[in-house]
Amino acid sequence: MSKKKVSLKDIAQKAGVSTALVSYVLNGKEKESRVGQEIAASIKKIAEELNYQPNYVAKSLRSGKTHTIGLIIADISNPFFANIARIVEDEARNHGFTVIIGSSDENADKSWNLLNVLIHRQVDGFIIVSSENSEKQIYHLKDKHIPFVLLDRHFSEIQTDFVTVNNYKASYDAGTHLIQHGYQSIGMIAYKSQLFHMKERIRGYLHSLKENDISFYDNWLQEVRFNYIKKEVKLAIDAMRSSEQPVDAIIFATYGLAVNGLKYINALHLKVPTDLAIVSFGQAEGFDLYYCPITYLRQPIEDLGKTAVELLVKKLKNPEQGMQQILMEAKLMIRDSSRRKN
Amino acid sequence: MSKKKVSLKDIAQKAGVSTALVSYVLNGKEKESRVGQEIAASIKKIAEELNYQPNYVAKSLRSGKTHTIGLIIADISNPFFANIARIVEDEARNHGFTVIIGSSDENADKSWNLLNVLIHRQVDGFIIVSSENSEKQIYHLKDKHIPFVLLDRHFSEIQTDFVTVNNYKASYDAGTHLIQHGYQSIGMIAYKSQLFHMKERIRGYLHSLKENDISFYDNWLQEVRFNYIKKEVKLAIDAMRSSEQPVDAIIFATYGLAVNGLKYINALHLKVPTDLAIVSFGQAEGFDLYYCPITYLRQPIEDLGKTAVELLVKKLKNPEQGMQQILMEAKLMIRDSSRRKN
């Protein structure tokens, strides 16, 4: 089976007309281009019979549009990003776009590489979860007038479209919640990072303490390096516990930090929440399977992803589209790991 | 900034030669096409200066190759597939290919849709984790001579290239392990499915019982429907426990089943492994965070993904490439949830 691919030319030949007519008809331009009724009908019929499928590569070359979106995330094997990817993909497909995903591993060089590969592949636009020190890349896109939307993170000093959660508020809520449930010595483990969203998470945490007149001890805030997460999370927990004022609760700034932290807490035979209460950013089955379900900040992943796609698609259809910056709220899902202290 | 895109023509003009020469030089065909030394050098220099980047769309149109692979999986938000996707992506990029991912949700119709969208996008080939009842799709690809490799699952009645684990052996190992650790009444929760890999998992389990002269009770094997997983896993566990011969151990045939099962087991306040030992297929942090780390079958995800890409790339480069069918071994990672019964 499987004869040659059917092209416009084949249809034109069979119908005894030029390819122009076929193109007009199959693109629904019969009216504007005054194609005869019968001829139009017969073209449609033949196209149907031959099971014509347009060649998108040819279309793309002509139009300069590939109907493809590049999605750059930190790591597709991280559940948060996997979920984002899923939403973005589905939503993009609904709009007739195809998605190409790349994982940057939070590494600016990899991200730069990906960006360029995808630009050369002529993607129409990008949805990006930025890595640290990747400001240059953003400027580059602006320079080249390639449309993009930042997702989950943005740079406070660069004006761009973005869709993120209000990390400050989320963190503040987490801290306040713990305080209201009777915890007085609350630590936070975050990444050592210049990224705005991380700074905001820290700021929110600190603010919740201050507002409740809890005096802060330096040891309570631990910033670990992404590439040494396993070791440094342990050190961080050790430091917090041996602090002048040992913590009775910890807020983890990401899912990955929480996974590592909880493993160590298990190893130390600490009981959650009696020895240590927990609140974490991120979400995945891990938190459900834990013997004491973990209180977490649920980010509106579906909304985030859909909105990012919508913004981008709008920009692609109308490059004059004004800038949009969207902050969404994370919801604190209260479970056992932050049970009221007795 | 951002003047117009630089094309071969621009370079040709600046160098005062035809585009053909430029093409030859930039594709390293200077020798075969006997391009003059100086002219070649100057072309290279100019290309460099103008920062020329070839237009892949045009290249694709000409060559009929897009250097793009379609990856169809069940669901990118499932950690197993997310990991696969990650590996496939990286490996493909190493070979100069780009990956487009689609999630089928184990649904043959969606999968069929995806397949067609990607075919029209002119992907060069596919890596597919097949859904149930998608045999037709496989025949379709064979018919059209579109290269593909099946991953993780295959159809015993269709001759295709594939890369999967030896599910029979994995399951058999799990059963044997439990028996050797003193468990006598071992149940399995699997999906109700015609898919070969699922049948094999069941077959391996049954065989381990038989070989150890353990008589099997019908209630021990529970097959639940994918779309009713939450409810039916509960029913399954209830049925096993109220069996004539209640189970003291359960093998879960997938990670998703295990997550649901463990949640219910927690809700029932059953202690693992004293009340119920557990072994599961799949892997993710969930199993580490569980108060009693779960014994699981670790599939060689990295190898699976890489090998699938390698096979496909080989086929793309040489369509005459003979069929390859690769079975890999899953490794039983023994942890606390199957601790020796005392």
Place this chain on the structure above:
DNA sequence: ATTTTTTGTTTAAACGATTAAGCTTACATT
């Protein structure tokens, strides 16, 4: 001195679609 070969380069078609502009008819208007 003529022919052949080699070397270096250009021409032009092709991939598959889109679309502005041009070309015929037929019909309506004066």
Place this chain on the structure above:
DNA sequence: AATGTAAGCTTAATCGTTTAAACAAAAAAT
């Protein structure tokens, strides 16, 4: 009868590459 206009269709350029074939000039062989 002459002119204008609308309808219906074709031509040909274009997007950016690749590459077989043609060509011209120089070098080698006769």
